[in-house]
Amino acid sequence: MVAYCIQHILSFAIWTPVLAGIAVLFTANDNKPDTTRWLALAGSIVSFLVTIPLYTHFNFADGGFQFQEGFNWIPAFNINYHLGVDGIAVPLILLTSFTTVIVVIAAWEVIEKRVAQYMACFLIMSGLMIGVFSALDAILYYVFWEAMLIPMFLAIGVWGGPNRVYATVKFFLYTLIGSLLMLVAFIYLYLQTGSFEIVDYYNFPMPLNVQVLIFLAFFAAFAVKIPMWPVHTWLPDAHVEAPTGGSVVLAAIALKLGGYSFLRFAMPIAPDAAHYLSGYMIALSLIAIVYIALVALVQKDMKKLIAYSSISHMGFVTLGFFIFNDLGLEGAMVQMVSHGFISAAMFLCVGVLYDRVHSRQIDAYGGVANTMPAFAAFAVFFAMANSGLPGTSGFVGEFMVILGAIQANFWYAFLAALTLIFGAAYTLWMVKRVFYGEVANQQVAVLKDLNKREFLILAILAMLVLALGVYPHPLTEMTNATVTQLLSHLAQSKLPAGLVSGLPAPTGL
Amino acid sequence: MSDVLKLMIYLGTSLIFVYSRQYIQLREMFRGEFYALVLFAVVGMMIMVSGQNMLTLYVGLELLSLSLYALVALDRDNARATEAAMKYFVLGALASGLLLYGMSMIYGMTGSLNIADINTALMGSVKIHAVLILGLVFIVAGLAFKLGAVPFQMWVPDVYEGSPTAITILISSVPKLAAFAFVIRLLVQGLPTLVADWQQMLMIMAVLSIIVGNVTAIAQTNLKRMLAYSTISHIGFMLYGLMSASMNGFVYAMFYVVSYVLMTLAGFGMILLLSRKGFEAEQLDDLKGLNQRSPWHAFLMLIVMFSMAGVPPTLGFYAKFTVLQAALQAGYLWLVVFAVLMAVIGAFYYLRVIKLMYFDEPIDTHPIQAPIDMRIALSVNAMALLVFGLMPQKLMELCAYAITRSLS
Numbered sequence: 001m002v003a004y005c006i007q008h009i010l011s012f013a014i015w016t017p018v019l020a021g022i023a024v025l026f027t028a029n030d031n032k033p034d035t036t037r038w039l040a041l042a043g044s045i046v047s048f049l050v051t052i053p054l055y056t057h058f059n060f061a062d063g064g065f066q067f068q069e070g071f072n073w074i075p076a077f078n079i080n081y082h083l084g085v086d087g088i089a090v091p092l093i094l095l096t097s098f099t100t101v102i103v104v105i106a107a108w109e110v111i112e113k114r115v116a117q118y119m120a121c122f123l124i125m126s127g128l129m130i131g132v133f134s135a136l137d138a139i140l141y142y143v144f145w146e147a148m149l150i151p152m153f154l155a156i157g158v159w160g161g162p163n164r165v166y167a168t169v170k171f172f173l174y175t176l177i178g179s180l181l182m183l184v185a186f187i188y189l190y191l192q193t194g195s196f197e198i199v200d201y202y203n204f205p206m207p208l209n210v211q212v213l214i215f216l217a218f219f220a221a222f223a224v225k226i227p228m229w230p231v232h233t234w235l236p237d238a239h240v241e242a243p244t245g246g247s248v249v250l251a252a253i254a255l256k257l258g259g260y261s262f263l264r265f266a267m268p269i270a271p272d273a274a275h276y277l278s279g280y281m282i283a284l285s286l287i288a289i290v291y292i293a294l295v296a297l298v299q300k301d302m303k304k305l306i307a308y309s310s311i312s313h314m315g316f317v318t319l320g321f322f323i324f325n326d327l328g329l330e331g332a333m334v335q336m337v338s339h340g341f342i343s344a345a346m347f348l349c350v351g352v353l354y355d356r357v358h359s360r361q362i363d364a365y366g367g368v369a370n371t372m373p374a375f376a377a378f379a380v381f382f383a384m385a386n387s388g389l390p391g392t393s394g395f396v397g398e399f400m401v402i403l404g405a406i407q408a409n410f411w412y413a414f415l416a417a418l419t420l421i422f423g424a425a426y427t428l429w430m431v432k433r434v435f436y437g438e439v440a441n442q443q444v445a446v447l448k449d450l451n452k453r454e455f456l457i458l459a460i461l462a463m464l465v466l467a468l469g470v471y472p473h474p475l476t477e478m479t480n481a482t483v484t485q486l487l488s489h490l491a492q493s494k495l496p497a498g499l500v501s502g503l504p505a506p507t508g509l
Numbered sequence: 510m511s512d513v514l515k516l517m518i519y520l521g522t523s524l525i526f527v528y529s530r531q532y533i534q535l536r537e538m539f540r541g542e543f544y545a546l547v548l549f550a551v552v553g554m555m556i557m558v559s560g561q562n563m564l565t566l567y568v569g570l571e572l573l574s575l576s577l578y579a580l581v582a583l584d585r586d587n588a589r590a591t592e593a594a595m596k597y598f599v600l601g602a603l604a605s606g607l608l609l610y611g612m613s614m615i616y617g618m619t620g621s622l623n624i625a626d627i628n629t630a631l632m633g634s635v636k637i638h639a640v641l642i643l644g645l646v647f648i649v650a651g652l653a654f655k656l657g658a659v660p661f662q663m664w665v666p667d668v669y670e671g672s673p674t675a676i677t678i679l680i681s682s683v684p685k686l687a688a689f690a691f692v693i694r695l696l697v698q699g700l701p702t703l704v705a706d707w708q709q710m711l712m713i714m715a716v717l718s719i720i721v722g723n724v725t726a727i728a729q730t731n732l733k734r735m736l737a738y739s740t741i742s743h744i745g746f747m748l749y750g751l752m753s754a755s756m757n758g759f760v761y762a763m764f765y766v767v768s769y770v771l772m773t774l775a776g777f778g779m780i781l782l783l784s785r786k787g788f789e790a791e792q793l794d795d796l797k798g799l800n801q802r803s804p805w806h807a808f809l810m811l812i813v814m815f816s817m818a819g820v821p822p823t824l825g826f827y828a829k830f831t832v833l834q835a836a837l838q839a840g841y842l843w844l845v846v847f848a849v850l851m852a853v854i855g856a857f858y859y860l861r862v863i864k865l866m867y868f869d870e871p872i873d874t875h876p877i878q879a880p881i882d883m884r885i886a887l888s889v890n891a892m893a894l895l896v897f898g899l900m901p902q903k904l905m906e907l908c909a910y911a912i913t914r915s916l917s
Contacts, residue, residue: 028804076905077834117804139830143821150815153860157868158800165864169857176820176856180849187834188842 009053009067010083010134013093014127017047017100021123028116037108040119044104047126048097054090060477063087063485065136065199073140079196082137087482088263088333089133091475092256095340096133099252100126103245105457106348110244110355111159118159121151122245129253133260138186138196142179145257149175152246152254159243167234167241174234178221182265185217189269201269205494211273218266225258228318229288232311239307240360244351247303251310251343256336259317263329263486267321271490274322281322286415288315293422297429302350302360305430306343309386312419313339319416320401323408324490326483331400333479334472338385338393341468345382345461349375352454353434357443362433366440371447376435378450378458383431385465387424393468510693510763510915511559513907514686518554521683521770522547527886528778529675531879535786536673538583546583547679550576554687563612563622563699566691570608570655573687574601577680581672593671600664604654611647614640615700624699631702645703648695649710655688658744659717669737674784674791677733678777681740682770689766692751697759697916704754711752712844718745719848723855733791735858736776739817742855743769749848750832753839759916761831764908768816768828768897775813775891782806782879782887790873796862798871806877807866809891816894818859819852823898831905 005012020043027036059066065084073081085093103122111118128151131144149172156168186196193200206214224231235255239247267274274281289312296308313335320332352375353368354360369376385392388399398420405413439445450458468475525547533539549572556569578601582594616622618641619630631637654661669677696707722742729735747769750762783790783799783806790796800807816825829852837845897904 074902074905076902076909077831114800117800143826146821146826150811150820153863154867157864165868169860169864172860173853173857177850177853180852181846183830184833184837184842184845184849187830187837187845190834191838 006053006057006067008069009050009057010069010085010130013047013051013054013097014083014131014134016050016127017043017097017123017130018127020044020047021120021127024116024123025120026116028114033112033115036116036119037104040104040123041101043123044097044101044126047123048101051093051097051130054085054093055478058087058090058478060087061481063481063483068136070136073137077139077190077196078194079139080137081140082197083134083140084136085134087479088260088486090478091333091337092253092260092340093130093133095256095337096126096129096253099248099340099344102344102348102457102461103248105453106248106351107243107245108453110351114158118155118243118245121155122249125151125155125249129257132257136198138189138198138201140196141198142183142186145261146176146179148254148257152249155246155249156238156242160241160246162241163237164241167237170234171238174224174231175221178224178231181217182221185214188214198264198269202489203494204269206270208272208276208495211270211494212276215266215270215273215277218261218270222258222261222266223284225261226255226314226318227258227311228284228315229292229311230284232288232292235311236304236307239310239347240301240303244347244354247347247351248344251306251347252340255310255314256340259314259321259332259336262318262321268486268489270494272493272495274490275324278322278324282319282412285315285319285322286412288312289319289416289419290422293419293426297422297426299426300362302353302362302430302434303347304360305362305426306346306350306386309346309423309426310339310343312423313343313386316398316401316416316419319412320404323404323412324487325404325407326487327400327407328404329483329487330476330479331397331402331404333397333483334393334400334468334475335397337475338397338465338468341461341464342382342385342392342394345378345458345465346386348454348457348461349379349382352450356447362430364441365434365444367435367437368444368447369435370439371444372449374455375450375458378462379435380431381462382465383427385469387427388420391466391469393465393472396469396472510690510911513911514558514690515555517767517770518551518558518683518686521686521774522551522679524774524778524886524890525675525679525682527883528678528774528781531883532673532675532781532784536584538673538675543580543583543675546576546580550580550679550684554684557687558690560694561624563616563624563627563695566694567605567609567612569687570691571605573684574605574655577676577684580676580679581668583676584673587673589671590673593668596671597664597668600654604651604661607647607654608651611644611649611651614644614647618644624694627699628701631700637702641703642706645700645706646710648700649707649714652688652692652695653714655691656685656744657741658714658748659721659741660714662718662721662741665741666734666737669740670731670734670791674733674777674780674789678774678781681736681777682773685744685766686770689747689763693759693912693915696751708752708754711748712841715745715748715752716844716847718742718748719851723851723858726858727854729858730793731791732780732793732796732862733777735793735862736773739855739858740769740773742851743817746829746832746848749836749841749844753832753835753841755835755839756912756916757838758832758835760905760909760912761828761835763912764905765828765832767904767908768824768894771890771893771897772813772816772825775809775887775894776817778883778887778890779806779810779813782883783877785875785878788875793862793865795873796865797869797873799866802871802874803877805888809888810866811863812891812895814859814862816898818856820856821898822895824894824901824904826898827901827905
């Protein structure tokens with residue numbers, strides 16, 4: 001029985017939250033929302049527990065895919081329901097299932113309208129995102145990737161702010177256009193290899209011009225998701241309008257889908273194109289890091305500020321990817337997980353204030369520390385972590401990426417390191433204006449400090465940020481073997497001339 | 510192929526009868542003529558699906574068309590419906606004329622009306638003459654009219670909007686199956702020697718249909734009219750399968766048509782469900798706040814819309830995926846890229862429907878009245894889009910079986 005469960009652990013991880021979400025829908029009754037809330041909480045906790053064995057049973061020495069399972073799903077196209085994870089997917093899966101618990105708790109009293117649908121949206125989304133992280137078949141991956149848009153679209157549109165319709169439609173269409181180009185790339189690869197298995201694509205040689213086109217198709221999908229400059233504009237809109245839970249999921253997980261997918265698809269499938277275009281990628285990453293940090297500095301809306309800070313931090317991730325060394329790659333992984341915790345916490349902090357004052361404008365606040373001392377302590381801590389204070393997880397990832405960048409080119413590292421200053425500037429300046437100084441107005445004067453529920457989730461996140469900052473070993477241990485294997489794969493050219501292969505050279509492009 | 514398509518036509522027509530009963534009862538159209546004419550139309554479709562001779566096919570098509578003209582005008586005191594019937598009739602008669610003219614030219618060149626004989630004649634002694642190509646042009650134009658492909662789409666929005674919804678659902682759904690069979694019979698079985706010529710024509714029509722359908726649909730405020738333009742774009746996608754001119758292409762074009770019929774039936778079924786005496790739920794705004802009035806029906810419509818937009822995990826995704834795969838296999842890389850970009854534009858107006866249902870407050874607060882059999886049929890119909898979206902294999906196999914049996 002246990003062996004069976006371990007064998008199919010990924011299916012359980014995907015379908016438990018989805019089924020829980022469907023079950024929650026049947027309790028829809030806005031007059032008695034407590035049943036719904038407890039059921040959703042139970043569902044999310046069970047879903048989280050289900051993913052724990054992925055860590056405890058993980059073979060750290062193996063850089064390949066583990067917990068593989070599957071069957072032939074659509075034989076007409078040789079599409080398989082093929083799941084499996086490696087060292088870069090497991091941390092993100094754990095992050096996903098964990099974040100869902102946080103989202104459910106964070107929504108407890110805040111969401112009063114259509115509670116069941118809200119909870120169901122996030123539970124189902126969680127399952128679908130785990131599906132994205134564990135799919136090893138391109139079409140299965142694509143189905144999860146697109147299906148995930150539906151609950152997110154509804155979450156922002158139904159429970160969002162005043163300009164939510166614009167934001168959510170923009171989010172959906174931006175993502176869709178990239179995804180469809182990726183689908184064309186998948187179909188092309190399928191026609192060449194006769195398979196939708198991702199692993200089959202890894203060893204399939206292609207000439208450079210084909211690789212570049214394929215890489216660009218993937219880039220269209222993933223750069224929008226991460227998001228990279230200049231296709232980032234949907235993110236601040238979506239964040240500002242999304243309900244707190246939506247912002248948390250967007251920042252903590254949805255952005256990681258893009259980063260993960262670069263490592264899973266774009267780079268190993270088209271390694272020569274990745275090297276060929278790496279200069280552009282690094283340039284875009286550095287623009288995101290520096291320019292977007294400056295943009296964040298002038299924001300008046302707290303959520304927008306954090307959204308821009310997310311883009312800037314994700315710039316570190318893409319920079320780490322495209323300098324092609326293990327410090328950079330592992331640093332990018334740490335950065336993704338750490339950003340998952342920190343940005344989630346930052347958005348929750350804004351949510352705490354918003355629930356009380358119903359404003360996200362920085363100048364609506366001032367001196368909050370006087371009335372909410374416990375909350376201010378947490379907020380300042382997360383702000384420090386966001387600006388990369390040593391001892392927090394924010395520092396580890398950025399430091400590793402900067403070290404990796406120095407090996408590649410001093411100026412990359414120099415520009416990237418600037419963000420430590422800018423990051424501190426925009427975050428701490430916001431903290432100063434919101435929390436310190438005189439109590440600004442009557443609304444701030446009557447603020448109540450954190451309740452137990454809010455305290456609990458912020459405390460858990462703070463502990464995780466500290467733990468990862470002081471002792472990142474469990475995470476790096478997990479990613480290490482996979483990153484090494486990925487780098488050695490990336491170092492090999494896949495141009496057909498150098499390879500003896502029975503496969504036909506692609507034509508038609 | 511004919512067996513499968515006939516079964517689908519019967520199934521679709523039965524669904525239409527279930528969906529439309531209440532609607533026609535409330536509008537005093539619940540008369541013998543309605544059922545008689547629909548059944549005549551079904552006979553016409555059966556002949557179109559099975560005919561092996563140009564004249565037989567033509568007679569089937571005319572039987573279908575004449576029944577539809579009369580059906581559109583069935584509510585004879587309704588000015589919009591009569592206008593639509595008139596337009597449909599005049600343009601339809603013109604198209605039939607074009608088709609017949611084309612057929613006569615082919616007959617003149619090959620000396621036969623029999624599809625198989627035409628093929629043998631063209632394979633053998635008969636030289637490819639300009640008259641033959643001219644005949645082909647007329648035939649393709651006639652077919653395009655019946656399918657509603659650009660540039661022969663003018664009648665589609667007007668007729669869809671003007672007809673009583675119970676008739677629109679008929680016009681927009683099952684006849685496309687018959688028209689698909691018609692295209693396969695004439696072009697693929699009868700004129701495969703001219704493939705290079707009709708492939709080009711289909712390509713132009715496919716691209717134009719996708720542009721015109723998707724872009725124009727954005728501007729619509731009438732749901733029926735919007736679905737009419739969406740039909741045009743769906744036909745464009747279906748033509749992507751046909752223009753690939755490969756076995757795969759035909760199989761997936763058929764798969765697309767079948768998926769399209771399922772989606773359209775559910776979409777118009779929902780309009781019928783929301784309509785009541787003296788009220789047509791045909792404006793987009795009539796869908797506002799549906800999620801609050803009835804979460805289940807809003808969810809069904811959500812599935813239909815995402816399926817039409819081609820978002821997984823719905824059937825519509827596999828429909829688009831398969832035809833684009835066929836087109837890419839045939840080497841049309843940039844046309845495929847173009848089609849997916851247009852699909853994004855298409856997604857916009859489907860999203861708008863979802864936005865109205867989920868994000869807006871209802872303005873119409875009447876309870877939804879519909880007989881239970883209709884609710885069940887509609888639920889099954891819409892859920893089928895989701896179920897086939899998760900397990901499309903059986904449906905694909907069925908289409909592959911149908912096409913390979915007919916064409917090999």
